Amino acid sequence: MTTTTPLRVALAGLGTVGGGVIRLLDANRDLITRRAGRPIEIVAVSARDRSKDRGVDLDRFAWIDDTRALADHDGADVVVELIGGSDGPALTLARATLAAGKGFVTANKAMLAHHGLELAQAAEAARVPLKFEAAVAGGIPVIKGLREGAAANAIARVYGILNGTCNFILSKMEAEGRDFAEVLAEAQALGYAESDPSFDIDGVDAAHKLSILASIAFGTQPAFADVSATGVRHVIAADIAEAAALGYKVRLVGVAEDGPGGLFQRVHPHLVPIDHPLAHVTGSLNAVVAEGNFVGRLFFQGAGAGDGPTASAVVADLIDIARGEYGAPYAMPAAALTAPSRADSGERRGRAYLRFTVQDKVGVLAEIAAAMRDAGVSIESLIQRGVTAEGSAIVAIVTHEAPERSVAQALEKLRGSQSLAGQPMWMHILG
The missing domain is CATH 3.30.70.260 (ACT domain)
Structure with missing residues (x-):
């Protein structure tokens, strides 16, 4: 049933993704309204620099200098956080929004990896939605796929390529026979890698995402501290050449399994057999594989970053909230999530x-x-x-x-x- 009462959104962060959310809501407004059953409207925004030209019209929104104040904005039903960072303003806003009894949507994998259980408990206590499809694998609906589509299955293993920067670098090295440092510099020039790429190339970004996937797949409390992470900075062209000669591709793969010995979580460069779907994931794409006991192998692939794909995931969460379709953030009540023991690798x-x-x-x-x-x-x-x-x-x-x-x-x-x-x-x- 369609209603004319809009879902009113306060948006924190007007970077690449924040601008993408505004453009997406503008471009697909009629379609989104029909699918959501009601309009979705941004009513307030906040960012560090008010004067910056972001390529979108911001004059129609209330500007809030204090990001924390978005949580108390009388005209907002939901707050979208696109600031980033595991602590600081993002966490302050998350806590304040849930305490105020408002829904919260975020793309912040670092914050969820470190504070996800606390935020899930707060959302459930306030009976409001906490949604984060955009936090893992950009526009790929892998959170929804695990939390809803595969909800009836016991998941044996979830693994995949979770960082587009590393996959771009490895794919370039593979295609052109170049070494790591040279390709990293190109990735930075093209905007695929940050000026300080450590979070990406040392596996930390992928580890954040893996801990979220593991929690949803296995019903465990997020355990980022237990993820063993090694990145790709020490992979050389000779490794990729040897792998090819042996019938493999080199990929940075995050793997999570829950078994009698505990929860195993690791991000590490792997040799992937040429006949495996992950071997054919190239460029900045992401891909996730989940193995269910009744559904079998599920394969999710798509753009793992960028304004369009990530904004798509954010707005998909807003559509769910507008419909009144939301449940436990980690697929089961926070009280039912078990504290995992770390498996001995x-x-x-x-x-x-x-x-x-x-x-x-x-x-x-x-x-x-x-x-x-x-x-x-x-x-x-x-x-x-x-x-x-x-x-x-x-x-x-x-x-x-x-x-x-x-x-x-x-x-x-x-x-x-x-x-x-x-x-x-x-x-x-x-x-």
Whole structure:
């Protein structure tokens, strides 16, 4: 049933996504009204710089200098937060909005990863919606897919490519044979990477998103502190070339599984088999795979960032709220979310890719092979390629399936070896 009473929105943050939300509501106003059953209108906005030209008409909205005051705005039913940051103004606004009994929509994965349980409890206590589709994988409806579409399934595993910056860099390295530093500089020039790219290339951004997905998939309290994160800054062109020769692509993959040994969460570069769907996710795209016990494998792919896709997810949340369709933020009541124990990754069995930069001299391969043998790790293949002007060579090893603890022991035996130049690279093979 359609009503003329609008859903009134206060918008905090007028960056790329905030401007995208305004443009989307303008461009698709009639369609959104029909789908929501009522108009959705922005009534107030707040940002740091009032004078900045954002390419949209802001004169029709009330300007609020104090972002915190949006929570108490008499004309607003819902607050949308697009400021960012795990704490500070974003968290202050979230707490104040829920305390005021208003709905809250956010794209802030860092805040949810650190404070999601607290905010879910506050939203449920106030009986108001807390929605965050845009916080994970941009415009891909993966939160809705897990929370609603797969709600009847026990999820065995959720994993995927959760950071578009890293995927862009790895795809470029793969396509053009270039090294990491050069491609990162290009990504920064194109706006795919920040001037300080650490959150992206060290896996922190993907870890934030993975902790949210894991909570929804497994009914556990968000546990970002338990996510083991390693990024892509140490991947070199030779790794990608070796992976291709072996029938794999290199991707930064976040993996979460809940089992008898606890909740396992890790973001790490992986070798992905060429016949796996994730191997064909290129550029800045994101993709998420969820494995349900009745529905089977679900595959979500699309744009993981940008003004259009992220704004699309924000407005989709607003449409749900306008319809009165919202439930527990993490798919079940906060009181039902279990406190997870951290799984011991050393017990996990799998195949590994190991890359060493070594001195080109007699006995190096025997030293590496002996370390593997002593740790109980069987070598499936070993390749040595090239000698540089400095007299070093690349040795790449693929192991047979072994406990991760054993592989770690083998690498520890080689620590400090005079035959090795720098630290070895360890990538898991997605199985």
